[in-house]
Structures are given as structure tokens and as C-alpha cells.
Amino acid sequence: MRSIAHVPTAHVSSAPLEPVAIDATVLTRDDGRFYLDVVPARQVRELDDEGLVLIALRELELTPLVVTAEDLVREPLCANCRLVWSHHGRFVPVGLRINILQILRDDGPMELVRLVELVRSDHDPSLAVMALACADLIEIDLMSGPLGPSTLVRSRT
Numbered sequence: 001m002r003s004i005a006h007v008p009t010a011h012v013s014s015a016p017l018e019p020v021a022i023d024a025t026v027l028t029r030d031d032g033r034f035y036l037d038v039v040p041a042r043q044v045r046e047l048d049d050e051g052l053v054l055i056a057l058r059e060l061e062l063t064p065l066v067v068t069a070e071d072l073v074r075e076p077l078c079a080n081c082r083l084v085w086s087h088h089g090r091f092v093p094v095g096l097r098i099n100i101l102q103i104l105r106d107d108g109p110m111e112l113v114r115l116v117e118l119v120r121s122d123h124d125p126s127l128a129v130m131a132l133a134c135a136d137l138i139e140i141d142l143m144s145g146p147l148g149p150s151t152l153v154r155s156r157t
Helices: 047-059 077-085 094-107 112-118 125-134
Strands: 003-012 015-029 032-038 063-067 138-140 152-155
Touching (some): 094 112, 094 138, 094 152, 112 152
Parallel strands (some): 032 063
16 A cells, blocks of 8 residues: 545536535555445445546546455454554654665665664654655555564565
């Protein structure tokens, strides 16, 4: 996952005067841009409104990503995402940011424990790693197992 955004409205070329309420959660991944279609939470719309929403999503070049409620809480992904995302927006000093990114660039992907050991800082580097993942500067494997020492970390650049 590279980014998550909310798109409340969009303009449709066939109805240019008023924006269409689409209320979409947009996920950007390495393989494209998707709108989250959570099966049990689908909005019920009038047929004409639904058609405009589908046109707007198509014009935004968004592909549906259909998930169930069970998919959203599947472990270890759910707990890992919550843990990492809790550091979204955390300030990472420039020196620490450069240090982490340089280590990953020079030494390639590595286990989280090794990265933290290599970082020289007065600040907790593990918190900075989580914040840099939220900023889409590094990638953390959140699917293989619970976040821990053997979790793989790699640079995005």
C-alpha cells in the first residue's frame, strides 16, 4: 500500500455542473489505484445516482477492490496496519530520516531488528521507521506475520 485517501466527490464529464457524491476510499498500490468496495457497507443509491457514481469512478481510473468485513480484520495484517498507522504524521528529524533511508539504500532490504541496531540516534528508530512507512518512503512487510524483529523492511526509492 502506498497511500490511502478519501474522495468525497468527483465531476463527471456528462454532468459537468454538479459534482457527484462518490464517498470513495482510494488505495494506491504498486499495481494501480483502487476504490474500496466493502461488501456489507455498500451504499444503497437510486439507479441514476449509482450510474453517475460508476461513471465518476471509471473516469478517475479507479478499479474496484472488493473486500468483506472479515478481510478487513484478518490478522496479522489488521493489527500490523493499526500499529504502523498509529505513527502517521509523527515528526522524524531530518538526520534520522537520512540515516534510515541511507542504510536501506546501501544495505538493501533487511529485518527490522537489524535496521534498528544500525541506526545511530537519540530517538527511538523503530517509531521513525513506522512514520517513514506511513509517508511512503519505506516498505514494511505487514502480511507475513506479526510485526517484530524478523519483519522485512525495504526502501521505496
